[in-house]
Amino acid sequence: xxxxxxxxxxxxxxxxxxxxxxxxxxxxxxxxxxxxxxxxxxxxxxxxxxxxxxxxxxxxxxxxxxxxxxxxxxxxxxxxxxxxxxxxxxxxxxxxxxxxxxxxxxxxxxxxxxxxxxxxxxxxxxxxxxxxxxxxxxxxxxxxxxxxxxxxxxxxxxxxxxxxxxxxxxxxxxxxxxxxxxxxxxxxxxxxxxxxxxxxxxxxxxxxxxxxxxxxxxxxxxxxxxxxxxxxxxxxxxxxxxxxxxxxxxxxxxxxxxxxxxxxxxxxxxxxxxxxxxxxxxxxxxxxxxxxxxxxxxxxxxxxxxxxxxxxxxxxxxxxxxxxxxxxxxxxxxxxxxxxxxxxxxxxxxxxxxxxxxxxxxxxxxxxxxxxxxxxxxxxxxxxxxxxxxxxxxxxxxxxxxxxxxxxxxxxxxxxxxxxxxxxxxxxxxxxxxxxxxxxxxxxxxxxxxxxxxxxxxxxxxxxxxxxxxxxxxxxxxxxxxxxxxxxxxxxxxxxxxxxxxxxxxxxxxxxxxxxxxxxxxxxxxxxxxxxxxxxxx
Amino acid sequence: xxxxxxxxxxxxxxxxxxxxxxxxxxxxxxxxxxxxxxxxxxxxxxxxxxxxxxxxxxxxxxxxxxxxxxxxxxxxxxxxxxxxxxxxxxxxxxxxxxxxxxxxxxxxxxxxxxxxxxxxxxxxxxxxxxxxxxxxxxxxxxxxxxxxxxxxxxxxxxxxxxxxxxxxxxxxxxxxxxxxxxxxxxxxxxxxxxxxxxxxxxxxx
Numbered sequence: 001x002x003x004x005x006x007x008x009x010x011x012x013x014x015x016x017x018x019x020x021x022x023x024x025x026x027x028x029x030x031x032x033x034x035x036x037x038x039x040x041x042x043x044x045x046x047x048x049x050x051x052x053x054x055x056x057x058x059x060x061x062x063x064x065x066x067x068x069x070x071x072x073x074x075x076x077x078x079x080x081x082x083x084x085x086x087x088x089x090x091x092x093x094x095x096x097x098x099x100x101x102x103x104x105x106x107x108x109x110x111x112x113x114x115x116x117x118x119x120x121x122x123x124x125x126x127x128x129x130x131x132x133x134x135x136x137x138x139x140x141x142x143x144x145x146x147x148x149x150x151x152x153x154x155x156x157x158x159x160x161x162x163x164x165x166x167x168x169x170x171x172x173x174x175x176x177x178x179x180x181x182x183x184x185x186x187x188x189x190x191x192x193x194x195x196x197x198x199x200x201x202x203x204x205x206x207x208x209x210x211x212x213x214x215x216x217x218x219x220x221x222x223x224x225x226x227x228x229x230x231x232x233x234x235x236x237x238x239x240x241x242x243x244x245x246x247x248x249x250x251x252x253x254x255x256x257x258x259x260x261x262x263x264x265x266x267x268x269x270x271x272x273x274x275x276x277x278x279x280x281x282x283x284x285x286x287x288x289x290x291x292x293x294x295x296x297x298x299x300x301x302x303x304x305x306x307x308x309x310x311x312x313x314x315x316x317x318x319x320x321x322x323x324x325x326x327x328x329x330x331x332x333x334x335x336x337x338x339x340x341x342x343x344x345x346x347x348x349x350x351x352x353x354x355x356x357x358x359x360x361x362x363x364x365x366x367x368x369x370x371x372x373x374x375x376x377x378x379x380x381x382x383x384x385x386x387x388x389x390x391x392x393x394x395x396x397x398x399x400x401x402x403x404x405x406x407x408x409x410x411x412x413x414x415x416x417x418x419x420x421x422x423x424x425x426x427x428x429x430x431x432x433x434x435x436x437x438x439x440x441x442x443x444x445x446x447x448x449x450x451x452x453x454x455x456x457x458x459x460x461x462x463x464x465x466x467x468x469x470x471x472x473x474x475x476x477x478x479x480x481x482x483x484x485x486x487x488x489x490x491x492x493x494x495x496x497x498x499x500x501x502x503x504x505x506x507x508x509x510x511x512x513x514x515x516x517x518x519x520x521x522x523x524x525x526x527x528x529x530x531x532x533x534x535x536x537x538x
Numbered sequence: 539x540x541x542x543x544x545x546x547x548x549x550x551x552x553x554x555x556x557x558x559x560x561x562x563x564x565x566x567x568x569x570x571x572x573x574x575x576x577x578x579x580x581x582x583x584x585x586x587x588x589x590x591x592x593x594x595x596x597x598x599x600x601x602x603x604x605x606x607x608x609x610x611x612x613x614x615x616x617x618x619x620x621x622x623x624x625x626x627x628x629x630x631x632x633x634x635x636x637x638x639x640x641x642x643x644x645x646x647x648x649x650x651x652x653x654x655x656x657x658x659x660x661x662x663x664x665x666x667x668x669x670x671x672x673x674x675x676x677x678x679x680x681x682x683x684x685x686x687x688x689x690x691x692x693x694x695x696x697x698x699x700x701x702x703x704x705x706x707x708x709x710x711x712x713x714x715x716x717x718x719x720x721x722x723x724x725x726x727x728x729x730x731x732x733x734x735x736x737x738x739x740x741x742x743x
Contacts, residue, residue: 004735006734010734011727013727014723014727014728014730015724017723017724017727018720018721018728020720058609059612060608060609062611065612097640097641098646099645099712104572105572107614107636169601170601
């Protein structure tokens with residue numbers, strides 16, 4: 001009997017193990033899921049739109065990315081990843097993977113969408129991100145919770161690089177975030193727009209550089225900005241600014257006053273003045289450039305493939321022993337630009353430029369800023385200083401409602417109405433050679449436009465074909481889609497692409513097309529106002 | 539933001555201004571049965587390009603690794619291996635990319651190409667070729683992608699996502715569950731115990 005006892009015992013153990021192996025098929029638990037989090041160490045509120053856009057800079061700016069590997073022997077279903085940043089973002093679901101096979105890895109990047117009021121954050125803080133990973137059938141105990149902290153800078157803080165200081169080996173590493181300076185260029189800020197409008201109207205008595213595309217007109221505008229800052233006694237207030245060397249880790253982070261703060265505070269650093277110039281230039285429809293060199297930055301623009309620059313800090317200040325004339329500032333800027341080009345062409349990585357509209361097209365767009373009456377009043381005071389102390393009457397900020405007559409025949413059936421913000425200019429029959437173009441309404445940025453075509457045909461397709469035919473004479477081509485009375489399309493030309501949406505309206509003797517849009521690099525930025533105008537078309 | 543056609547772009551960036559004649563870059567991507575990919579990138583350069591590439595990356599592979607990782611934020615990468623052939627001015631880089639494809643809510647495997655109307659050529663049942671000329675290089679760089687989907691992939695379709703970009707969509711069964719040690723140990727013990735007991739029982743007789 002004893003001889004059989006041991007083998008039987010072995011059999012029993014074998015049976016027990018076999019049974020356990022089946023009983024042991026349990027729902028996967030947290031221990032079976034391997035998590036690895038790659039996190040950012042800081043977030044800049046100024047770049048909130050960049051962080052929210054997975055396509056911006058090819059997705060380079062994420063809050064974190066999670067690598068989740070299913071090490072269990074079971075297929076997990078509906079794997080859900082969600083996160084929150086207390087006080088800023090509520091629980092938000094990032095992804096749901098239908099199934100996750102044994103051994104499979106899921107990579108989930110997180111592009112956080114902060115509320116627009118994040119740009120009012122004026123203090124730095126340390127915040128926590130909480131992540132929760134769950135799946136179908138997971139018990140409460142199995143839900144995986146991870147968290148990490150990051151530095152949430154204030155809205156003015158600009159971090160030159162996201163690369164750890166011990167890893168920085170080249171100038172390119174030092175300027176890794178250079179594209180993000182475009183977030184501090186705020187052409188859509190109502191205060192900057194107001195300043196630009198006043199500059200165009202009161203100081204320059206009209207300018208059309210973005211329309212004529214003549215460099216001399218653009219240089220006149222650039223000089224006008226310098227004159228505006230000089231006449232308002234704006235001063236250069238320098239602190240440690242642009243990094244001077246790769247060892248200069250102290251200046252990797254810099255406080256950058258926003259253009260509206262530079263205007264109203266009447267003082268700025270080189271990088272701040274560059275952002276102000278770039279904002280005003282962009283607001284006027286000119287392609288702004290910021291040139292970055294060791295220890296300094298200066299603004300300029302690009303037109304017809306040529307680059308131009310001005311030394312914005314020439315305003316100096318009485319306390320600094322001198323103020324350059326606009327001619328000298330421009331001469332100095334061009335001299336620096338010549339050196340810049342020589343160095344850049346020789347491959348010196350310390351000489352870089354940021355083409356603001358180019359990086360805008362890559363998803364690096366300006367921060368959202370609200371209108372501010374106090375700042376507008378400050379702008380009025382500054383504008384008064386240009387014109388010898390005369391107070392300028394502020395414009396009525398309320399929207400207006402324009403009515404455009406139909407072929408100059410006003411009838412209640414044919415009248416067109418849509419709501420546009422104050423400051424937009426209406427031009428009747430702007431192109432005499434194109435009789436079908438009844439009117440054009442242009443935003444102060446000279447970029448966002450509403451165009452009204454009246455085409456004496458019987459249907460929308462014919463109307464669009466006629467419009468296309470006329471535009472082709474100007475080297476433009478229209479591609480569009482029609483859905484009911486709604487139109488959407490792009491107009492291609494040598495000067496770039498123009499995105500638009502529109503409506504077709506039946507009228508007594510033809511079709512009316514009303515299209516509202518902006519150049520492709522500005523369309524997303526201006527989509528709010530474009531949609532507002534579009535929705536008001538009646 | 540899962541993309542395969544932009545994977546290696548950052549890798550070519552350092553000499554973007556130096557390309558004069560059209561350069562060729564070959565990228566092979568082999569996706570396994572759990573959605574991870576093995577990437578192989580090879581390129582031959584002219585003397586000037588080779589000098590600059592070496593200055594930036596060839597002599598500093600850690601910078602190469604870091605820049606590729608930063609240029610491919612949608613993935614986790616590891617196992618970088620760089621082989622240089624100085625005599626022929628060419629390199630071969632291999633690496634692993636995790637989570638290249640994922641399963642959507644309908645249970646379909648998806649791989650994004652990040653290209654609108656990608657001109658994909660079917661080389662074999664599971665093998666496709668995509669030729670791309672990134673606008674960043676003004677048409678002077680031609681990238682040839684060979685994309686090999688898993689052998690078990692079935693019903694492969696090239697579809698479009700919400701943004702009109704081409705995506706691979708296919709069905710694939712889960713890989714067979716792994717070896718259950720406990721179960722096999724139990725069966726083994728039953729067999730041994732049973733055999734032993736039988737032997738003892740017979741020897742008793």
